[in-house]
Amino acid sequence: MxxxxxxxxxxxxxxxxxxxxxxxxxxxxxxxxxxxxxxxxxxxxxxxxxxxxxxxxxxxxxxxxxxxxxxxxxxxxxxxxxxxxxxxxxxxxxxxxxxxxxxxxxxxxxxxxxxxxxxxxxxxxxxxxxxxxxxxxxxTSLQALTAAHATVLNEIGAPFIVTTGRRLREEGWPTGVDTVAVMLDAGSAFEAISPDGVYIWWGAYVGMKEQIVIEGPLSEVAEQITQTRARARTDHGWIMDIYLLRKL
CATH class of the missing domain: 3.40.1010.10 (Tetrapyrrole methylase, N-terminal domain)
Structure with missing residues (x-):
């Protein structure tokens, strides 16, 4: 056998x-x-x-x-x-x-x-x-993220892309889509894109008792997310986070 x-x-x-x-x-x-x-x-x-x-x-x-x-x-x-x-x-x-x-x-x-x-x-x-x-x-963490924020992954009839923090940082916003889900980000890759007109739903430890979620216009909450992420990583010794970006 x-x-x-x-x-x-x-x-x-x-x-x-x-x-x-x-x-x-x-x-x-x-x-x-x-x-x-x-x-x-x-x-x-x-x-x-x-x-x-x-x-x-x-x-x-x-x-x-x-x-x-x-x-x-x-x-x-x-x-x-x-x-x-x-x-x-x-x-x-x-x-x-x-x-x-x-x-x-x-x-x-x-x-x-x-x-x-x-x-x-x-x-x-x-x-x-x-x-x-x-x-x-x-x-998946993507499902847990959208559930935590009580939001949906895609706009009606619209495509989306799931990518990594490394690719977002190196290549910028993917062409042809207004919605990008970002996984495996070593640290705030959203800082590499223009925040104008972009909304973010971010979460760390989604689905766990330690869950932290932040959402808002990227121009307003990017620094808050970066600081929160750093504190959480220090507190726990590790972090798993994920976020959804959308051009509105």
Whole structure:
């Protein structure tokens, strides 16, 4: 029997975001792997552990923690940095799986959803021999953001783009759209665009008890968001934020 690897979307830190499908899948596993991301990010592992404590009632399911490799930022080419990092993560996964050789059903709890700005599926494709992969969808940070602000992602009949902070900073406002959702921003990339006529819905730790949300004309709230973000990162040691920009 080949390895069955299940990638379970767990939302953005709120156990109530997990679907019934996700909970049933968690309880069907031999092993659930929990990554640790190093000093200052223990909360991320602890949230996953808390979910398992609350929702996994199958006493034969083992919870196994492992250390996640750190990306080498010294490599000049961005794509190469990411590829090398994914190779290293796949090796760690492989070692964790091999150390529990009797396990035929293994799961990873994926922040948000495995299909949106997440590399879990690309990393899983590196496992040898190739496992049978099942994906359980989860609530994304984009959904949690729009819900927190009680707003909608798109205008009627209008397109939108989901991009990264790095691309917004380097390339500016994407052509052909008035609505841009920005993920994976290392820090206030909205400062690189003209704020004229732009409205922002920003959120950090969306869906979690630490949730912070700010909205308003970008020209009026950009500095407030930047300062709030810096304080939150200092307070928690890490930050996950996302925002929606729209030309009005």
């Amino acid at each position: 080949s390895l069955q690897l299940t990638l379970i979307g767990i939302g953005t830190g709120n156990p109530e975001h997990l679907t019934l499908q996700a909970i049933r899948a968690m309880n069907a596993q031999d092993v659930i792997l929990i990554p640790r991301k190093g000093t200052g990010k223990d909360d991320l592992a602890q949230l996953r552990l808390d979910m398992c404590d609350e929702l996994v009632t199958n006493h034969t399911t083992r919870i196994v923690e492992f250390e996640l490799p750190v990306r080498n930022e010294a490599t000049p080419d961005y794509r190469q940095r990411v590829d090398d990092w994914h190779d290293a993560i796949a090796t760690v996964w492989q070692d964790a799986i091999d150390s529990h050789g009797s396990a035929k059903k293994v799961a990873l709890l994926v922040w948000g959803d495995p299909s949106l700005y997440d590399s879990t599926l690309r990393i899983a494709a590196r496992i040898k021999p190739a496992p049978q992969i099942t994906v359980i969808p989860g609530i």
